[in-house]
Amino acid sequence: MGERDRPTAPGGPSGGDSTSTADELTTAAVGGDRRALARLLTAVENRTPLAEAAMRRLYPQAGRAHIVGITGPPGAGKSTLVAALIGEVRKVGRAVAVVAVDPSSPITGGALLGDRVRMQAYAADRDVFIRSMAARGHAGGLASTTGAATAVLDAAGFDLILVETVGTGQSEVEVAAAADTTVVLEAPEMGDEVQAIKAGLLEVADLVVVNKGDKPGAQRTASQLRAMLVAAPRVGSAGTDRPRPKQPEVLITTAATGDGVPELLAALDRHRLATTGDGGDGARRARLARAEAQVWAIVSDRLRDRLHDKRLAEAAAGTLDAVAEHRLDPYAAADDLLGLLIDAAGERPSERRG
Amino acid sequence: MGERDRPTAPGGPSGGDSTSTADELTTAAVGGDRRALARLLTAVENRTPLAEAAMRRLYPQAGRAHIVGITGPPGAGKSTLVAALIGEVRKVGRAVAVVAVDPSSPITGGALLGDRVRMQAYAADRDVFIRSMAARGHAGGLASTTGAATAVLDAAGFDLILVETVGTGQSEVEVAAAADTTVVLEAPEMGDEVQAIKAGLLEVADLVVVNKGDKPGAQRTASQLRAMLVAAPRVGSAGTDRPRPKQPEVLITTAATGDGVPELLAALDRHRLATTGDGGDGARRARLARAEAQVWAIVSDRLRDRLHDKRLAEAAAGTLDAVAEHRLDPYAAADDLLGLLIDAAGERPSERRG
Numbered sequence: 053m054g055e056r057d058r059p060t061a062p063g064g065p066s067g068g069d070s071t072s073t074a075d076e077l078t079t080a081a082v083g084g085d086r087r088a089l090a091r092l093l094t095a096v097e098n099r100t101p102l103a104e105a106a107m108r109r110l111y112p113q114a115g116r117a118h119i120v121g122i123t124g125p126p127g128a129g130k131s132t133l134v135a136a137l138i139g140e141v142r143k144v145g146r147a148v149a150v151v152a153v154d155p156s157s158p159i160t161g162g163a164l165l166g167d168r169v170r171m172q173a174y175a176a177d178r179d180v181f182i183r184s185m186a187a188r189g190h191a192g193g194l195a196s197t198t199g200a201a202t203a204v205l206d207a208a209g210f211d212l213i214l215v216e217t218v219g220t221g222q223s224e225v226e227v228a229a230a231a232d233t234t235v236v237l238e239a240p241e242m243g244d245e246v247q248a249i250k251a252g253l254l255e256v257a258d259l260v261v262v263n264k265g266d267k268p269g270a271q272r273t274a275s276q277l278r279a280m281l282v283a284a285p286r287v288g289s290a291g292t293d294r295p296r297p298k299q300p301e302v303l304i305t306t307a308a309t310g311d312g313v314p315e316l317l318a319a320l321d322r323h324r325l326a327t328t329g330d331g332g333d334g335a336r337r338a339r340l341a342r343a344e345a346q347v348w349a350i351v352s353d354r355l356r357d358r359l360h361d362k363r364l365a366e367a368a369a370g371t372l373d374a375v376a377e378h379r380l381d382p383y384a385a386a387d388d389l390l391g392l393l394i395d396a397a398g399e400r401p402s403e404r405r406g
Numbered sequence: 407m408g409e410r411d412r413p414t415a416p417g418g419p420s421g422g423d424s425t426s427t428a429d430e431l432t433t434a435a436v437g438g439d440r441r442a443l444a445r446l447l448t449a450v451e452n453r454t455p456l457a458e459a460a461m462r463r464l465y466p467q468a469g470r471a472h473i474v475g476i477t478g479p480p481g482a483g484k485s486t487l488v489a490a491l492i493g494e495v496r497k498v499g500r501a502v503a504v505v506a507v508d509p510s511s512p513i514t515g516g517a518l519l520g521d522r523v524r525m526q527a528y529a530a531d532r533d534v535f536i537r538s539m540a541a542r543g544h545a546g547g548l549a550s551t552t553g554a555a556t557a558v559l560d561a562a563g564f565d566l567i568l569v570e571t572v573g574t575g576q577s578e579v580e581v582a583a584a585a586d587t588t589v590v591l592e593a594p595e596m597g598d599e600v601q602a603i604k605a606g607l608l609e610v611a612d613l614v615v616v617n618k619g620d621k622p623g624a625q626r627t628a629s630q631l632r633a634m635l636v637a638a639p640r641v642g643s644a645g646t647d648r649p650r651p652k653q654p655e656v657l658i659t660t661a662a663t664g665d666g667v668p669e670l671l672a673a674l675d676r677h678r679l680a681t682t683g684d685g686g687d688g689a690r691r692a693r694l695a696r697a698e699a700q701v702w703a704i705v706s707d708r709l710r711d712r713l714h715d716k717r718l719a720e721a722a723a724g725t726l727d728a729v730a731e732h733r734l735d736p737y738a739a740a741d742d743l744l745g746l747l748i749d750a751a752g753e754r755p756s757e758r759r760g
Contacts, residue, residue, distance in 0.1 A: 115732035200736075347729055354744060372694060382461065382700040386704035390708060
C-alpha cells in the first residue's frame with residue numbers, strides 16, 4: 053500500500069457502501085476476476101464513489117505495465133493493428149489489455165466500431181481484455197478517465213496496455229501522448245486534410261508506423277515521413293511536456309496479414325527498455341503528465357461538487373447566468389466563484405488536519 | 407459596461423501595462439482596426455494578461471452575434487463550405503468572422519490548411535475576418551479559448567461568427583456544439599470509421615448538411631441521415647446539456663459550386679430566430695455552456711498559478727511526483743492540493759472583500 057491509508061472515501065454520500073464493495077471488487081479483480089474488473093472500469097468511466105474507493109486501493113499497486121498509446125487518422129487501420137498486436141503478444145504469453153478511447157458519441161457512450169468486432173476472437177482468452185471508453189462530463193475528463201482505467205488494468209496484472217484513440221482531436225492526441233510509448237499510425241495516400249492533421253500527430257510520436265504496407269506508395273510514404281521527421285523540431289508536446297531526444301523510428305506494417313507486426317512489438321520493447329531506469333526522462337515525464345491529469349481532474353470535480361452544495365449553488369448559478377447574459381465578464385465571475393469556494397472551505401471544519 | 411467596473415487585472419504581474427495597452431487596443435478593435443483585433447485574438451490564444459484586461463472591457467459589449475458551429479469529419483468539405491457561406495453572407499452586406507479551431511498541431515499552433523488558402527480571396531474585405539486558433543495548455547482550453555475569441559469578435563461588431571472545427575475529437579465537437587446553432591457536415595460515401603463518428607456528431611446537430619451534393623449517393627446519404635435522425639433519441643448533449651426539441655433539418659449543398667448555400671444561410675437565420683426570445687431554451691443553454699467553459703478555465707488557471715507560487719510549488723510538485731511513482735493515490739493527492747490552495751488563500755489578505 054502507499055503512503056496513506058484512507059480506507060473510506062471521505063464525505064462521499066455512499067462512502068461506506070462503496071468501500072465494502074470496493075474491497076470485494078478490487079480483491080476479486082486483482083485475483084483475476086474479469087467481471088469484477090469490468091465493473092471497476094464502468095465505475096471509473098462514470099466517476100462514481102466506487103471508482104474513488106477502488107483507485108485508492110489499486111493505484112499503489114500499479115506502475116508496472118507498459119502503456120502504449122496508439123493514435124492516427126481515421127482509416128489508418130488502428131483497430132486492425134491493435135488486433136494484430138494482440139495476436140503477437142499472446143504468442144509469447146503476455147497478458148494484454150486494450151482501452152479504446154472512442155469519441156464517437158459524447159452522449160450515449162462509445163459505440164463499438166465495426167473493426168472492433170474482430171477482437172471478439174479473443175473473447176475466450178482471459179489474458180486479453182478489451183474495453184471501449186467514452187469520456188463523459190467536462191473537458192479534460194478523457195485524459196483522467198483513461199489514466200485511471202490504465203491504472204486499474206495495471207494493478208490487475210496486465211503487462212501491456214494499449215490505449216487506442218479513435219478521434220483526431222486535441223484531447224485524444226494528448227491521451228495517446230501520455231503513454232510510456234506513443235505510436236502514430238499512418239496509411240499511404242491519405243487526403244490533404246488528413247496530411248495536415250498528420251503533422252501535429254507526428255510531434256507526439258515515439259514510433260511512426262505506416263500501415264497498409266501492401267498498398268502502392270507505402271514505401272514512399274515512409275520515406276516522406278522520415279524526411280519530415282528529420283526536418284521537424286524535436287520539442288516537447290504542449291500537452292505532456294515531453295522532450296523527444298531521438299528521432300522516432302518509422303516502421304511499415306500490414307496489419308491485415310501480420311507483416312511487420314513482430315518488428316513493431318520488438319520496437320515497442322526496445323523503447324520501453326530505453327526509457328526505464330536512469331535514461332527514462334521521457335517516460336518519467338509521461339508518468340507525471342498522467343498523474344497530473346488525474347489529480348487535476350479530481351481537484352476540478354471536488355470544486356464543482358462544492359459549487360453544487362446547497363449553500364453555494366444559487367450564488368454560483370447566478371454568477372454563471374450573469375456571464376451568459378454578458379452582464380459580468382468571465383474573469384470577474386471566476387474571482388467570485390473562487391471567493392465562494394474559499395470562504396465555504398474556511399467556514400467548515402478542515403478535512404485534512406487531524 | 408457590466409455590473410462590475412474593475413479596470414485593472416488584480417494581482418497580474420504586468421496588470422498596469424496590460425491595462426493601458428488593453429484600453430487602446432479594445433477601443434481600436436471596436437472602432438474597426440483589424441490589426442488591433444488580431445493582436446487581441448493572439449492574446450486570447452496565448453492567455454496573456456492582456457487577454458484578461460481586454461475581455462473585462464469587451465465581454466459586456468458582446469452577446470449580439472449569431473455564433474454558428476460547423477463540424478464534421480475530415481474530407482466533408484468544411485473549409486470550402488465556410489468559404490461559400492462567406493460569399494453568400496457578403497452579398498447581403500453582413501460582417502462575418504471565422505474562427506477555425508485547428509488541432510493539427512498541439513505544439514507549433516495551427517497550420518493553415520490548403521483549403522483555407524482560398525479564403526484569402528477575402529483578404530481585402532474588412533468585413534471578413536478569418537482566424538485559425540490552436541488551443542494550448544491543458545485540456546479544456548479549447549472551449550474556453552474559442553468562447554473568448556467569439557466574444558472579442560462579437561464585441562468588434564461581427565454579426566455572424568462561424569466556428570469551424572477541423573478535428574473529430576470530443577473537445578472539438580463540444581466547441582462546435584456550444585454555438586447558438588450547430589451545423590454538422592457530412593459527405594456521401596464515407597468510410598466505415600467515419601460513419602461511426604458520424605453517429606456522435608449527429609447528436610449535437612441543429613442542422614445537418616450533406617455536402618458534395620453533385621456526387622453520386624448524395625440524395626441517398628441525405629435520406630439515410632433523415633431516417634437515422636428520426637430513429638435517434640433527442641437527448642441533450644453531455645458536453646452542453648442542450649435539449650433538442652426538434653429534428654434537425656437535412657440540407658444538401660455543393661459548396662464548390664455554391665448550390666444550396668443560399669438555402670443553408672436561410673436555414674441558419676430561421677434557426678437563430680426560432681431560438682431567440684422566449685422560445686430560445688436551447689440557445690440559452692448554449693450560452694450558459696460557453697460561459698461556464700470560460701469561467702471554469704479561468705478558475706482552473708488561477709488555481710494552477712497559485713500552485714506554482716513559490717510557497718506552494720515545492721509541496722505541489724512533491725505530491726504529483728508521489729502520484730507518478732504510485733506512492734500516493736490521485737484522490738489523496740487531490741485532497742492535499744486542495745488543502746494547500748485553501749490554506750494559502752486563508753493566509754493572505756482576501757482579494758474580494760473591500
